[in-house]
Amino acid sequence: MTRRQLVHFLSAIGLAPAAARSALAAPAAAPAATDVTDWRRLPDAEWRRRLTPPQYDVLRQHGTERAGTSALNQEKRRGRYHCAGCDLPLFDAAAKYESGTGWPSFHTPLPGALGTSRDFKLIVPRTEYHCARCEGHQGHVFGDGPPPTGQRYCNNGVALRFVPEAA
Numbered sequence: 001m002t003r004r005q006l007v008h009f010l011s012a013i014g015l016a017p018a019a020a021r022s023a024l025a026a027p028a029a030a031p032a033a034t035d036v037t038d039w040r041r042l043p044d045a046e047w048r049r050r051l052t053p054p055q056y057d058v059l060r061q062h063g064t065e066r067a068g069t070s071a072l073n074q075e076k077r078r079g080r081y082h083c084a085g086c087d088l089p090l091f092d093a094a095a096k097y098e099s100g101t102g103w104p105s106f107h108t109p110l111p112g113a114l115g116t117s118r119d120f121k122l123i124v125p126r127t128e129y130h131c132a133r134c135e136g137h138q139g140h141v142f143g144d145g146p147p148p149t150g151q152r153y154c155n156n157g158v159a160l161r162f163v164p165e166a167a
Contacts, residue, residue: 039085
């Protein structure tokens with residue numbers, strides 16, 4: 001059972017902490033009008049078919065790619081970063097900055113694109129963020145980012161797909 005499944009189960013029986021219940025209850029961004037996929041109900045076998053093994057590890061198993069391995073670290077063009085799982089736009093390229101961490105980092109997500117939950121994987125609580133549509137794990141948010149938000153959305157590059165702005 002994954003942490004997300006455990007929190008869903010605990011929420012269903014009323015035992016999840018209030019913060020976890022509110023994070024799960026946050027409204028998700030509406031899928032495109034032509035998208036009829038119920039992303040939250042896709043079976044594991046379908047996710048494995050749709051994603052590469054590294055994408056599956058990060059998006060569905062909450063893994064972390066090695067720092068400095070993403071080609072998106074060097075991406076400088078205008079455009080948007082989409083969820084690699086369901087293609088929901090998550091960040092505008094204008095919000096990307098070099099954090100020195102080895103992972104693509106952003107200071108501001110697109111409105112309604114992300115949900116959050118508490119992560120105790122490293123014992124110290126962190127805020128994990130995920131795609132609001134498919135709930136695919138993206139990374140963690142920290143309070144050491146630049147203006148205007150002071151936030152650092154530290155993203156696994158393998159969980160993203162870059163879509164350049166049309167010329």
